[in-house]
Amino acid sequence: MSIAKQAANQASKQKVSGVILVDKPKGMTSQQVVSKVKYLFKSPVHDSKKAGHTGTLDPMATGLLPICLGEATKFSHYQLDADKSYQATILLGQQTDTGDADGKVIAQSAIPTLNEELLNRIAQQFMGAQQQIPPMYSALKKDGKKLYEYARAGIEVERMPRDIVIKAIDLTMIDDEQIQLTVTCTKGTYVRVLAEDIAKVMGTLGHLIALRRLQVGDFKIDQAITLPQLEQQVFDSRFTQLLPVDACVNIEAALILTPVQVERVHMGQRLNVLEQLTDDLQDYISNVINEDLPDSKNNFAYQDSNHQDSSSDNQNDEDQPLFYEIPVDVRLIDEQGQFVGLGAVSLNGRLQPKKLVQL
Numbered sequence: 193m194s195i196a197k198q199a200a201n202q203a204s205k206q207k208v209s210g211v212i213l214v215d216k217p218k219g220m221t222s223q224q225v226v227s228k229v230k231y232l233f234k235s236p237v238h239d240s241k242k243a244g245h246t247g248t249l250d251p252m253a254t255g256l257l258p259i260c261l262g263e264a265t266k267f268s269h270y271q272l273d274a275d276k277s278y279q280a281t282i283l284l285g286q287q288t289d290t291g292d293a294d295g296k297v298i299a300q301s302a303i304p305t306l307n308e309e310l311l312n313r314i315a316q317q318f319m320g321a322q323q324q325i326p327p328m329y330s331a332l333k334k335d336g337k338k339l340y341e342y343a344r345a346g347i348e349v350e351r352m353p354r355d356i357v358i359k360a361i362d363l364t365m366i367d368d369e370q371i372q373l374t375v376t377c378t379k380g381t382y383v384r385v386l387a388e389d390i391a392k393v394m395g396t397l398g399h400l401i402a403l404r405r406l407q408v409g410d411f412k413i414d415q416a417i418t419l420p421q422l423e424q425q426v427f428d429s430r431f432t433q434l435l436p437v438d439a440c441v442n443i444e445a446a447l448i449l450t451p452v453q454v455e456r457v458h459m460g461q462r463l464n465v466l467e468q469l470t471d472d473l474q475d476y477i478s479n480v481i482n483e484d485l486p487d488s489k490n491n492f493a494y495q496d497s498n499h500q501d502s503s504s505d506n507q508n509d510e511d512q513p514l515f516y517e518i519p520v521d522v523r524l525i526d527e528q529g530q531f532v533g534l535g536a537v538s539l540n541g542r543l544q545p546k547k548l549v550q551l
Contacts, residue, residue, distance in 0.1 A: 205237055206239065207239050207242075207263070208233045208238050208239060208240040208262050208434075209261055209264055209434075209549075210260075210262070210264055210436060211261070211264050211434065211435040211437070212229060212259050212422075212434055213259075213411055213416040213435070214229060214256075214259055214416055214419065215256065215257075215417065216253070217254060218252060222245050222249050225245070225419065228419055229259050229261070230261075232430060233261065235427060242261065243259060243261045243262075244259070244265050245258065246408060246440065247276065247408065250294075250384075250403065251294070252292050252293060252294050252403060253403040254404045255403075255406060255416075256405045256407065256413045257416075258271055258408055258411055261434070263437045263549045266533075267438060267440045267547065268440055269440075271411070273379050274408055274409030274442070275376055275378055275379070275407075276405060276409075277360075277374070278377075278383050278403060278405050278406060280372070280374075280400050281366065281370055281373075281401050282370065282372075282373055282390065282399070282400060282401070283370055283401045284369050284371065284391055284397070284398045285300060285369060285396055285397060286397055286399060287301075287397040288399045290384070290399075291385060291399055292384050292400040292401070293400065293401045293402075295329070301396045303369060304394055306365050307365070308365065310394070312363070314363060314393050317393060318358050319361060320358060321356075321357045322356060322357075323355055323356070324353060324380075325353050326382060327339075327382055327385055328340065328342065328343035328349075328351075329343050330382065334351075339351070356377060356380055357378040358376075359376045361373070363390070371390075374406075384400050384403075409440075409442060437531065438531045441523065441534070443522060445472075445477075445523065446523040447469075447473065448525055448526070449524055449525070451527065453465075454524075454526050454532055457524065457535065462542065462544050463542075464542065464543070465541050468541075469537070469539070473522070474539060476522070477522075477538070478539065480520045481518050517539075517540055519537060519538045520537060521536055524545070531549060533545065533546065533547050533548030533549050
């Protein structure tokens with residue numbers, strides 16, 4: 193078959209788009225799960241080549257892995273940035289080089305007597321904003337090389353601490369050597385490192401022997417399907433597992449576009465939608481600006497878009513944007529309620545299309 197004919201056949205295929213929540217099994221990498229899902233949605237008339245997950249789970253870990261297919265990949269970053277919840281088992285008294293059961297034991301220590309009061313007190317010490325140093329056994333890069341490549345070569349490099357927030361944490365006793373950790377945290381948190389730090393505060397060492405992700409943003413593990421379950425379904429039934437392409441988007445505010453406007457944004461054109469900004473939408477834009485920019489009253493002018501005050505108190509430097517010019521992301525939908533994509537809208541009615549669905 194000629195290259196041109198292959199391209200034509202590929203172009204004629206129906207693009208598989210949506211989000212599927214998979215319960216990742218132990219022993220598989222996140223990318224292996226993505227490849228399996230792509231295969232299970234592939235057919236002579238379906239194109240499932242474009243796919244990706246919304247946050248890596250270690251091979252040892254199990255649990256919720258949202259996978260985006262087709263057009264949904266454009267919006268996957270909303271779940272990459274989302275809070276995540278985990279349940280983990282920490283084995284005390286031993287430290288491994290990887291921080292989990294896949295590594296080799298490099299140190300041992302006595303285990304203190306455990307009780308509920310001790311665990312509650314330690315858990316409270318880890319609540320809130322803090323900094324965490326990423327582990328050497330991670331996929332983060334230093335000078336173009338992944339950290340675990342340095343680690344496997346016996347080289348330890350300096351890592352900059354990262355800002356994280358522990359939003360909920362609970363420690364319970366399993367037995368004299370094991371505790372269960374349940375945690376909700378911001379993106380970029382390494383539960384392996386958290387487990388090691390908890391053990392240190394207890395006066396001992398520790399590492400993870402089990403890790404399960406329970407939640408990503410609003411997605412929960414009980415919504416997920418296992419790979420064997422998905423594989424057992426007849427091909428057409430698998431599509432019932434797909435959530436909409438915008439399932440990852442955690443923005444409720446929406447702007448309704450006319451058919452002509454839909455056509456124009458797909459051409460990349462900016463629009464004036466001032467007359468379509470409802471009171472609710474204007475309040476949403478204002479609130480987002482104030483939440484994201486708590487010092488905005490000191491940095492931005494608050495002039496009404498139809499009234500410019502020429503007094504010296506309201507004069508801004510040329511490089512300071514006006515409050516009503518600050519864009520905020522909103523959903524774009526057509527008059528039938530179908531998701532069109534995302535656009536950035538400011539209070540002066542300026543709409544800039546950002547990421548649009550091409551179905």
